[in-house]
Amino acid sequence: MARRSLALSKVYGLLEPGPVVLLSTARAGKANLMTLSWHTMMEFEPPLVGCVVSDRNHSFRLLKATRECVINIPTADLAEKVVGCGNTTGADIDKFTVFGLTPVPAALVGAPLIAECFANLECRVADTRMVASYGFFVLEVVRAWLDRAVVRPRTIHHLGHGNFMTAGERIKLRSKMK
Numbered sequence: 001m002a003r004r005s006l007a008l009s010k011v012y013g014l015l016e017p018g019p020v021v022l023l024s025t026a027r028a029g030k031a032n033l034m035t036l037s038w039h040t041m042m043e044f045e046p047p048l049v050g051c052v053v054s055d056r057n058h059s060f061r062l063l064k065a066t067r068e069c070v071i072n073i074p075t076a077d078l079a080e081k082v083v084g085c086g087n088t089t090g091a092d093i094d095k096f097t098v099f100g101l102t103p104v105p106a107a108l109v110g111a112p113l114i115a116e117c118f119a120n121l122e123c124r125v126a127d128t129r130m131v132a133s134y135g136f137f138v139l140e141v142v143r144a145w146l147d148r149a150v151v152r153p154r155t156i157h158h159l160g161h162g163n164f165m166t167a168g169e170r171i172k173l174r175s176k177m178k
């Protein structure tokens with residue numbers, strides 16, 4: 001097999017697992033959004049999700065202070081807005097207004113859901129032991145919402161450097177993994 005060496009800086013593009021999400025946070029009545037693709041499932045129930053949030057982001061400060069957020073999962077029709085939220089900072093602008101997204105109050109946390117996203121996971125920070133070293137927050141999902149009208153959500157997946165994939169064909173196999 002002809003293999004070529006891959007720059008270590010490109011490894012993440014092969015392993016980027018789940019969909020790109022929008023993380024919403026809020027403090028003192030002001031909500032913010034950031035685009036996030038470095039996340040991983042850690043437990044089935046209660047669902048635990050690990051997320052890397054860089055301390056260079058405004059969202060880092062909000063998440064650290066409030067210990068609450070919402071993971072919103074967008075579909076491909078929102079791709080431009082999703083990238084926009086990843087290229088701007090809530091320290092300077094109100095992203096809900098600038099990108100025309102609609103905040104909806106959550107049931108259990110102070111951060112809002114995004115109405116346009118087909119799934120919304122209300123989260124509380126469960127573990128901060130790796131925040132100082134990696135910006136890695138362990139989040140517990142305390143409430144989850146799904147838009148019944150969206151049957152096969154075409155989620156967005158990050159490949160790096162402005163390249164994205166959208167979810168496509170599904171296959172069903174016998175698997176022992178629940």
Ligand SMILES: Cc1cc2nc3c(=O)[nH]c(=O)nc-3n(C[C@H](O)[C@H](O)[C@H](O)COP(=O)(O)O)c2cc1C
Nearest residue numbers: 034035036037038053054057058059086088089090
């Ligand atoms: C596709 C994409 C994925 C991103 N994934 C992450 C991520 O996993 N963690 C992170 O800290 N920043 C990530 N970012 C960068 C933040 O979204 C970006 O720094 C944003 O401006 C932060 O906004 P804020 O300052 O309002 O919090 C990503 C950006 C894009 C476009």
